[in-house]
Each structure stands twice: as structure tokens, then as C-alpha cells.
Amino acid sequence: MATVHLFEGRRWFGWYNTPGSYEIAKQYGQLANSRFWDGLFPGVNRDPAHLFGLDGKAGPRFLAAHSGSVIQRSSHLAHLIARKAQRISRSTPVRNRRRSTLDCTVTMIDLRHTPALELRPPRRKSHLSLLALFPILTSIAACIACGLVADWWCCASIAFGVLASGLACFVIGSGHLTFRHPAPAKGAPPGDGILLDDEGIVVLRGEEGAVAAVTRGRFCLTYDGEPKYGNIGVASVGLTIQFLLQLLFIPQGTLFGQVMFVASLGISWLYNAYLSALEKEDIQTEILMDVLRLREADLQKFAFGTRTSQVAFTALSLRSPRPMKLLDELLPNDTPVWERWKKVLERKLLTGESLRFVESGWKVPEFSAEDQALLQGLLIDAEEAYDGWRAATSISDSASVSTEK
Numbered sequence: 001m002a003t004v005h006l007f008e009g010r011r012w013f014g015w016y017n018t019p020g021s022y023e024i025a026k027q028y029g030q031l032a033n034s035r036f037w038d039g040l041f042p043g044v045n046r047d048p049a050h051l052f053g054l055d056g057k058a059g060p061r062f063l064a065a066h067s068g069s070v071i072q073r074s075s076h077l078a079h080l081i082a083r084k085a086q087r088i089s090r091s092t093p094v095r096n097r098r099r100s101t102l103d104c105t106v107t108m109i110d111l112r113h114t115p116a117l118e119l120r121p122p123r124r125k126s127h128l129s130l131l132a133l134f135p136i137l138t139s140i141a142a143c144i145a146c147g148l149v150a151d152w153w154c155c156a157s158i159a160f161g162v163l164a165s166g167l168a169c170f171v172i173g174s175g176h177l178t179f180r181h182p183a184p185a186k187g188a189p190p191g192d193g194i195l196l197d198d199e200g201i202v203v204l205r206g207e208e209g210a211v212a213a214v215t216r217g218r219f220c221l222t223y224d225g226e227p228k229y230g231n232i233g234v235a236s237v238g239l240t241i242q243f244l245l246q247l248l249f250i251p252q253g254t255l256f257g258q259v260m261f262v263a264s265l266g267i268s269w270l271y272n273a274y275l276s277a278l279e280k281e282d283i284q285t286e287i288l289m290d291v292l293r294l295r296e297a298d299l300q301k302f303a304f305g306t307r308t309s310q311v312a313f314t315a316l317s318l319r320s321p322r323p324m325k326l327l328d329e330l331l332p333n334d335t336p337v338w339e340r341w342k343k344v345l346e347r348k349l350l351t352g353e354s355l356r357f358v359e360s361g362w363k364v365p366e367f368s369a370e371d372q373a374l375l376q377g378l379l380i381d382a383e384e385a386y387d388g389w390r391a392a393t394s395i396s397d398s399a400s401v402s403t404e405k
Contacts, residue, residue, distance in 0.1 A: 001028070002052050003275060004173035005221060006283045008123040013132035014169020016139040017161035017264040018272065025239035027051070028172060032233030041236060048175060048221035048229075053280050055218050060197040062215045063329055065320035066189035074195065074215045080285045081109065081204075081214055082197045088301045094313070094388035096305030098377055104200065104310035107301045108317055108392065111206030113293040115213050118180045121287050131271060136162075138267040142260035146253070154257030157249040158264055164242040168235040174223065179291050181217030184208035192318050194326075201310060201330075203317050213292065219284065302388060307331070308341075308378050312385035315349055317392075323349045337371050340364065341378045355386035 001024065004010045018024075029041030031048060038045070049055035059078025062071040085107035093102050139162050146155035184191070184207070191211030195202035204211050225231045250261055289295075304310040311330045320326050327342045348355055362376040 001169060001172050003278055003280060003283065004169060005052065005054075005175055005177045006124055006280070006287070007126045007128055009129045010123075010126075010132075011170050011173025013129050013136065014173070015162050015166035016132070016135035016268050016271075017142070017158050017261075018135075018165040018268045019265045020272075021161070021164065021239040022243035024168065025236040025243070028168070028232060029236030029240075031229045032236065033228050034230070034233075037228075037230070037233040040233070040240075048223070049219055052221065054177070054221065054284065059215070060195040060202070062193055062195055063326065064191065064193040064211075065318040065326060066192060068322060068325060071215055075218055077213070077217050077219070077288055078195055078215050080281060080288055082195050082199075082202055083281060084285050084289075085109070085202045085299065085301065086197070086199045088299060091301040091303040092388075092392070093303045094305075094309060094384060096309060096384055097380060099305035102303035102305055104304040104307055105301055106201045106203060106304070106310055106313050106317070107299060108203045108205065109294070109300075110298050111204060111210035111214070111292060111294070112298070114207050114209040115179065115181070115291050115293075117183055118178060119291070120176055120178050121291050123177065124283060124286065128275070131274070135264075135268040135271045139264045142264040145260050146257045149254065149256055151254045151257030153249045154253035154261050157246045157253075158261055160245055161242050161264075164235075164238040168239055171231050171235040174231075175221040176223075177287075178220050178222050179217065179288075180220060181209070181213040184212055192320075194314060194318070196330075201314050203314060205317070210292070219287075300392060302392060304385070304388075306381050308381035309385040309388075312345060312355070312382040313389050313392075315345065316355075316386065316389040319349070321350075337367065337375050337378070340367075341375060341382075344379070345382060355382045357383060 001014075004014075026041060028051070029037065030043040030046055031051060032041060033045045047055070055076045057076045057079045059074030059076065060082050062074045062078065064070070088107065091102075091105060096102075139158060143155055143158040143162065146152075146158065188208040190206070191208035192203075192205045193211060193215075195204065204214060223229055223232070246261075250258060253261070302313065304313065308331070311327065314330065315323050315326055318326065323346045324342065327345065331338065331342065344361065345355070347353075357379040361379055362372050364372060364375065367375065
């Protein structure tokens with residue numbers, strides 16, 4: 001039932017004798033919020049979005065390029081975006097003369113659409129509703145077969161299991177999947193910034209509202225009976241009664257009826273196992289991409305041979321008015337050579353100069369020969385990052401033109 005809110009029509013197709021009804025009741029019964037329901041289903045009253053895995057995972061650290069604000073733990077949606085960036089298999093290599101391996105990546109995401117502060121995204125269309133006919137028809141056929149041989153114990157057990165499961169799926173699936181994000185402050189600067197992920201850097205570019213939708217937005221589930229969720233409590237009681245009745249009735253039935261009961265559970269288990277194998281976060285990411293109106297072409301991934309090239313490319317992509325803060329965040333090295341490199345890069349970024357360097361740039365008198373060689377390598381990395389950034393900018397501009405058309 002964890003994916004019942006994500007697919008169109010899924011809540012109507014839970015009418016089959018499902019195994020594990022008591023575990024389902026214990027899990028979802030904790031949503032019901034009152035003294036009575038807390039007595040029946042003890043535990044912490046959890047938020048529906050957390051319970052169904054639609055929220056709760058912390059995203060990467062976010063650093064805003066213009067405002068300088070830092071979000072130590074971004075939202076679950078930022079986690080989805082970072083995960084999406086990690087799973088992009090194709091990347092554009094940026095030439096590097098000092099190293100052949102391309103271990104450092106930057107994923108640029110242009111957020112051209114600012115979604116409404118609250119909206120209900122459409123549910124995904126899927127063939128799952130047709131697949132649900134197999135356990136439904138099997139349970140109904142098993143129930144009828146037990147009735148034909150007058151095994152009313154097993155017939156009643158299967159029939160009540162179908163009703164309890166169908167009612168629970170309908171009630172739990174009646175929640176409305178809603179997307180929300182905070183309104184940006186008036187006069188806020190562009191929301192461009194970076195998600196600092198262990199697997200690479202994700203650059204988000206767009207208006208403050210568009211970026212905030214990723215870093216501070218969330219999916220939530222709204223029910224008509226909230227905040228007490230009494231209807232979910234009733235459905236959970238039905239699942240608990242199903243468990244108790246089957247525990248008492250099935251041993252009273254005939255061998256044929258017991259075989260029919262086990263057969264209905266077996267087919268339902270196979271269907272539930274298939275549903276459990278679905279990647280919920282992949283489905284959530286697809287919905288989020290629709291909300292943000294993101295296409296695959298809006299996500300560009302670049303691979304670099306050195307961390308220096310990666311950082312220089314990131315700084316060029318953001319054009320922060322305070323580039324030194326960004327550079328210090330990404331490269332905390334504070335030796336004289338690194339400080340010199342960062343100051344040179346900062347000056348060129350602020351003035352808009354191209355990242356081209358001559359011999360005098362690294363032939364610093366106070367540096368030793370080894371330090372000069374290191375500085376030369378770092379400046380070469382910056383040049384190569386600049387070439388890669390220019391190529392990426394032309395690709396991005398072409399994509400923008402095609403989108404407008």
C-alpha cells in the first residue's frame with residue numbers, strides 16, 4: 001500500500017485476500033490519532049508522508065550562491081534530485097592534461113519553471129490495475145469454490161479478507177498527494193546554488209521560488225478526516241479482525257477449503273512482492289520532474305579529472321557575487337599556493353575576464369620551484385574548466401531556444 005497514492009486508480013483494486021493483514025494494521029493504525037486509537041495501536045503518531053516514504057530523508061547540504069545562506073539538511077525532494085543526478089550514466093568529459101581518470105562530476109540543472117506554492121500533481125498511469133485482476137479473480141474464485149462445497153468457514157474467511165483488504169486500500173489510497181513549498185521573500189536574489197553531495201556537485205540555477213521548491217519543498221498526504229484519521233483506524237480494525245477470524249476459522253474448514261485459502265494468499269503474495277519491488281523513489285522523482293517541468297535535457301552532467309577543475313567549473317556556472325566564499329567552501333585548502341589560486345580566480349570571476357593565464361601568472365618570486373609547478377597545474381585546470389564551461393553554455397543556450405519554440 002506504500003505506492004497506492006502514486007498510481008491512478010490503484011485504490012480501487014485492493015479487493016483480494018492479502019497476507020500480512022495484522023502487520024499492515026499495526027503499521028497504518030498508528031496514523032489514527034486519539035486516545036481510543038492509541039490504545040488499540042500503540043506507538044508514535046507519525047505523519048502520513050513519512051509513513052509512506054514520501055518525506056523524511058535528508059537531502060544534501062545546500063549553499064546559495066547569491067544570498068550566501070546555507071541549509072545543512074535540505075529536503076527529501078533535494079535528496080531525490082541528488083539521487084537522480086547520481087544515476088545519470090552519460091556525462092560529458094572535460095579534457096584534463098594532468099589526469100586521465102574522470103572521478104569528479106558536476107550536474108547542472110536549469111529550473112526554468114516556478115511551481116505553485118501548493119498543487120496536486122497527477123498520479124502516474126500504470127498497468128498495475130490490470131495486474132491486480134489476478135489476485136482479485138483468484139480470491140473471488142476461491143471463495144465461490146469453498147461455497148460450492150459448503151465449506152462456509154473458509155468461504156467466510158476469504159470473503160472477509162477480500163472486504164477488509166479492499167476497504168483498507170480504498171481508505172488509505174483516498175489521501176491526496178500534495179506538493180508544497182514556501183513562498184520566496186520579496187526582492188530575493190536568484191536562488192542559484194549547489195547541493196554538496198558525496199558523489200559530486202549538483203548546481204541548481206533558477207529563480208528563488210524554483211530552487212526553494214527543491215531545497216525546501218515537500219510531498220505530503222492530506223486526508224478528509226485529518227488530524228484524527230478515524231477512517232484509517234476503522235480500516236485497521238477491519239484488518240485486525242481479518243487476522244483473528246482467519247486464525248480461528250481456517251482450522252475448522254475442509255482440506256479443499258484450506259488449499260483454496262492458501263492459493264488465494266499465494267497469488268496475492270506474488271502480486272504484493274511485485275509491488276514491493278517497485279522503486280518508490282524513482283516514481284517520486286518522475287512526479288517531481290513533472291511538477292518542476294524538468295526534462296532530461298535540462299540535466300547536464302560533466303566529468304573532470306581533478307577537484308580543481310570541478311570547483312572552477314562550478315564557480316563559472318554560478319557567477320556568485322561572492323565567489324571566495326564558494327571557493328573556500330569547496331576547497332578549504334589554505335596554503336599560500338591555494339590562496340593565490342583562489343584570489344586569481346576570484347578576481348577574474350568578478351571582472352568577467354576569461355580564465356586564460358600566462359607564465360607570469362605562476363612565476364611568483366616568493367614561491368619555490370615546486371610551488372610554482374603546482375600553481376601552474378592549478379591554473380591549467382582552471383583553463384580547461386573554462387573551456388568546458390563555454391561548451392556547456394552553448395549547449396544550454398541551444399536547449400533554451402528549443403524550449404521556447
